[in-house]
Amino acid sequence: MNESKYISPTTNGSPLDPATGLSGRRITRFSPPPFSHIPVMAESVTEIFSTVPSGPILDATIGGGGHSYGILKSREDLNVIGIDQDPEALAAANSKLAQFANRVSLIHGRFDDLSGVAKQIGNQKLSGFLFDLGVSSYQLDNPLRGFSFRNEGPLDMRMNPESQITAGEYVNEATQEELASLLYNYGDEKYSKRIARAIVSMRPILTTKELADIIRDAIPARSKRSPGHPARRSFQALRIAVNCEIEILESSIREAIRLLKIGGRGVVLSYHSGEDKVVKRTLRQLAGLNTSNSKYHPEVRQPKEILLLARKAQRATSEETLRNPRASSALLRKFEKVSES
Numbered sequence: 179m180n181e182s183k184y185i186s187p188t189t190n191g192s193p194l195d196p197a198t199g200l201s202g203r204r205i206t207r208f209s210p211p212p213f214s215h216i217p218v219m220a221e222s223v224t225e226i227f228s229t230v231p232s233g234p235i236l237d238a239t240i241g242g243g244g245h246s247y248g249i250l251k252s253r254e255d256l257n258v259i260g261i262d263q264d265p266e267a268l269a270a271a272n273s274k275l276a277q278f279a280n281r282v283s284l285i286h287g288r289f290d291d292l293s294g295v296a297k298q299i300g301n302q303k304l305s306g307f308l309f310d311l312g313v314s315s316y317q318l319d320n321p322l323r324g325f326s327f328r329n330e331g332p333l334d335m336r337m338n339p340e341s342q343i344t345a346g347e348y349v350n351e352a353t354q355e356e357l358a359s360l361l362y363n364y365g366d367e368k369y370s371k372r373i374a375r376a377i378v379s380m381r382p383i384l385t386t387k388e389l390a391d392i393i394r395d396a397i398p399a400r401s402k403r404s405p406g407h408p409a410r411r412s413f414q415a416l417r418i419a420v421n422c423e424i425e426i427l428e429s430s431i432r433e434a435i436r437l438l439k440i441g442g443r444g445v446v447l448s449y450h451s452g453e454d455k456v457v458k459r460t461l462r463q464l465a466g467l468n469t470s471n472s473k474y475h476p477e478v479r480q481p482k483e484i485l486l487l488a489r490k491a492q493r494a495t496s497e498e499t500l501r502n503p504r505a506s507s508a509l510l511r512k513f514e515k516v517s518e519s
């Protein structure tokens with residue numbers, strides 16, 4: 179792998195020496211870990227697709243192919259079209275799903291562009307789709323990708339290493355107000371203003387560890403006692419901004435539902451409240467349910483295009499979260515298409 183591909187440019191445009199940041203702090207070199215990711219609520223996902231009509235299932239975030247593996251193994255009459263914006267994930271999915279190669283097509287891209295999928299299915303429609311949102315454990319655990327506040331790495335956080343803006347550019351170029359609003363809106367960070375002020379005063383910041391230390395020092399001592407790393411929410415917020423995760427969610431789910439056949443099913447797994455809020459609102463609208471909180475201003479309800487298969491989001495069991503702590507924040511929403519809009 180070309181390591182420099184994952185190094186953020188400095189604010190003056192010249193590439194950062196992969197061995198030392200602008201601050202002169204040394205970035206330890208790592209070889210990337212092997213791809214590893216445990217699919218969340220995999221049995222439930224396979225079970226949801228057990229009754230759908232034969233045909234294509236869109237795995238819009240195929241990652242290492244764990245969910246798709248279960249789906250393909252459970253039914254020979256289903257095939258998978260898998261999308262991921264991360265070429266390393268696609269390579270992992272390709273080898274994980276090798277035994278089903280004649281029933282798998284993989285597309286490098288973002289799930290808000292389903293034109294490649296529409297081309298693959300021609301005049302057919304989808305039997306099902308899955309959005310397993312966010313990052314994979316591999317992306318988080320690989321320090322070269324810059325997602326982790328625990329390991330030293332470049333401030334990158336791009337799921338697609340070919341996309342333009344890195345976390346380093348946000349951190350070093352956004353205004354204090356922009357940073358504070360990003361941390362608040364995407365990370366629910368109550369100390370967003372303090373953290374933004376500290377970041378701006380310490381710029382340039384070049385590595386994940388430098389940023390994590392600045393955030394930790396900006397937070398009042400009493401809050402550092404609450405569980406979880408003090409930089410967790412800020413790193414989540416930056417990652418969401420770098421990868422435009424929230425902006426594209428609603429339109430992508432609507433488009434996938436448009437491509438679904440009657441009786442086809444959709445599953446969305448989200449991992450934080452901002453994401454789930456968008457998913458829940460979109461699905462309730464399409465299910466013809468009220469999404470307004472005010473009884474004085476009820477929303478005009480849309481015709482019912484989908485049926486929610488459960489009123490509340492499903493959570494992982496305690497046994498699963500013990501085996502796979504990542505599952506603890508997962509919220510699964512499932513539905514079936516019942517009519518064309």
Ligand SMILES: C[S@@+](CC[C@H](N)C(=O)[O-])C[C@H]1O[C@@H](n2cnc3c(N)ncnc32)[C@H](O)[C@@H]1O
Nearest residue numbers: 217239241242243244245262263264288289310
């Ligand atoms: C939680 S992982 C999926 C894991 C997968 N279900 C499995 O079983 O291995 C999410 C994956 O979605 C990809 N991803 C996130 N947002 C995306 C987007 N907008 N378009 C395409 N891929 C995306 C990430 O690169 C990551 O590989």
